[in-house]
Amino acid sequence: MPAGSGIAWELGAGTRLRVVDVEGGQTGDVFAVAADNPADGLSNGRTFDYGDSVHLSTGSVLYSRRSRPLLRIVADDAGHHDFLYAPCSQEMYEIGYGVTDAHPNCLDNLTSSLATFGVPAATVTIAFNVFMRVDIAPDGRLTVLPPTVRAGQAVTFVAERDVVVAVTACPAAKANGGRVRALGVEISAG
Amino acid sequence: MPAGSGIAWELGAGTRLRVVDVEGGQTGDVFAVAADNPADGLSNGRTFDYGDSVHLSTGSVLYSRRSRPLLRIVADDAGHHDFLYAPCSQEMYEIGYGVTDAHPNCLDNLTSSLATFGVPAATVTIAFNVFMRVDIAPDGRLTVLPPTVRAGQAVTFVAERDVVVAVTACPAAKANGGRVRALGVEISAG
Numbered sequence: 001m002p003a004g005s006g007i008a009w010e011l012g013a014g015t016r017l018r019v020v021d022v023e024g025g026q027t028g029d030v031f032a033v034a035a036d037n038p039a040d041g042l043s044n045g046r047t048f049d050y051g052d053s054v055h056l057s058t059g060s061v062l063y064s065r066r067s068r069p070l071l072r073i074v075a076d077d078a079g080h081h082d083f084l085y086a087p088c089s090q091e092m093y094e095i096g097y098g099v100t101d102a103h104p105n106c107l108d109n110l111t112s113s114l115a116t117f118g119v120p121a122a123t124v125t126i127a128f129n130v131f132m133r134v135d136i137a138p139d140g141r142l143t144v145l146p147p148t149v150r151a152g153q154a155v156t157f158v159a160e161r162d163v164v165v166a167v168t169a170c171p172a173a174k175a176n177g178g179r180v181r182a183l184g185v186e187i188s189a190g
Numbered sequence: 191m192p193a194g195s196g197i198a199w200e201l202g203a204g205t206r207l208r209v210v211d212v213e214g215g216q217t218g219d220v221f222a223v224a225a226d227n228p229a230d231g232l233s234n235g236r237t238f239d240y241g242d243s244v245h246l247s248t249g250s251v252l253y254s255r256r257s258r259p260l261l262r263i264v265a266d267d268a269g270h271h272d273f274l275y276a277p278c279s280q281e282m283y284e285i286g287y288g289v290t291d292a293h294p295n296c297l298d299n300l301t302s303s304l305a306t307f308g309v310p311a312a313t314v315t316i317a318f319n320v321f322m323r324v325d326i327a328p329d330g331r332l333t334v335l336p337p338t339v340r341a342g343q344a345v346t347f348v349a350e351r352d353v354v355v356a357v358t359a360c361p362a363a364k365a366n367g368g369r370v371r372a373l374g375v376e377i378s379a380g
C-alpha cells in the first residue's frame with residue numbers, strides 16, 4: 001500500500017490480515033466494522049472495557065461498539081501500538097500544523113475506502129494505530145515517540161467474525177519519525 | 191437526577207453545567223454534541239490529540255470528532271475522571287456481569303435522552319466519565335478504583351459553543367463502590 005493511502009477489504013471469519021512495515025519506522029491505522037452491521041465499528045472504549053489495558057499486543061481482542069469481537073492480534077513483532085489518539089484528519093493538520101491546503105489524512109482514507117462497502121462515515125470515530133509509539137507518563141501526559149518498528153516487522157490480526165477492514169499508511173510526519181513510507185498488507189485464509 | 195437515569199439539555203455557548211456528587215462516591219457520564227451538527231459528538235481520541243493527556247481536569251477542553259471544542263472544564267473538586275472506558279451498556283452487563291434481564295445503563299440513558307434532540311445513536315460512541323477513578327499501570331493495565339469524590343464535590347463545564355449535552359448517573363455498581371446514587375446538575379448562564 002503506497003504512502004498516505006488507504007484500502008478496504010471484506011474478510012470472512014478466520015481470515016488473517018498481516019500488516020508489514022516494509023521499510024521500518026512507519027505507522028498505520030486499522031479500522032474494522034462487523035459485516036452484518038455497518039454501524040458496529042471498532043471502539044477503543046469497549047476494547048478497554050473487556051481487556052482492561054491500553055497496551056494491546058498478541059492475544060488482545062479488538063471489540064466493536066456493540067461489544068462484539070472484531071479482530072484478535074495473533075502475532076506482533078513490534079509490541080507497541082496506540083488506541084488513544086484519533087486518526088489524523090484534515091482539521092488536525094490545520095489546527096496542529098497550520099496546513100491550509102488539503103492534506104492526505106487517515107480519517108479520509110479510512111472513510112472513503114470503507115464507503116465503497118456501505119460503511120457510513122459516522123462509524124469511523126477512532127482507529128487502531130499500528131506501530132505508533134505513545135508514552136503515558138504517571139500524570140497522564142501523552143508523548144508520541146518515533147516508531148521503533150524495523151523493516152520486515154509485522155502485526156497479524158485474525159477476523160473474529162465477518163468484517164470489513166480498512167488499512168492506511170499514515171501520512172503524519174510526526175508519528176513516523178519525519179518521513180512517510182509505504183506499508184505492506186497480506187491477507188490469507190486462517 | 192435520580193440514580194441510573196439520564197437527561198439532556200440544549201446549552202448556549204458560555205452556559206455552565208455543574209455536576210454535583212450529592213451523596214459522595216457516585217460516577218456519571220457526560221456526553222455533548224455540537225448543536226449545529228448532530229453527528230459531531232464528543233471524541234476521546236480528538237481530546238487526547240489536542241490536550242496530549244488522558245488526565246483531564248480544570249482547563250481541559252473536550253473536543254468533538256470534527257476537532258471543535260465542545261466543553262471546557264472550569265472547576266473541578268474531584269480531580270479524577272475517566273475518558274478511556276466506554277459508557278456501560280446492556281451488552282456490558284451481559285458479558286461482564288452475567289446479567290440476562292434488561293439493566294439500566296449509561297449508553298441507553300445517553301442515547302435516549304439525546305434522541306429527543308435529534309441526535310442519532312451512532313453519534314454516542316464514548317462519554318466523559320465524571321468522578322470515575324481509573325489507575326493506569328506502567329504496563330498499560332487499567333484498574334477501576336472506587337471513587338473518592340465526596341458529598342458536595344462537583345465538576346463544572348462551560349459550553350464552548352451551542353451544544354446538546356446529556357448527563358447520566360451511572361448504574362454500574364463496580365464504578366461506584368457498590369452502591370448507586372443520584373447526581374445533581376446545575377445549569378447557569380456564564
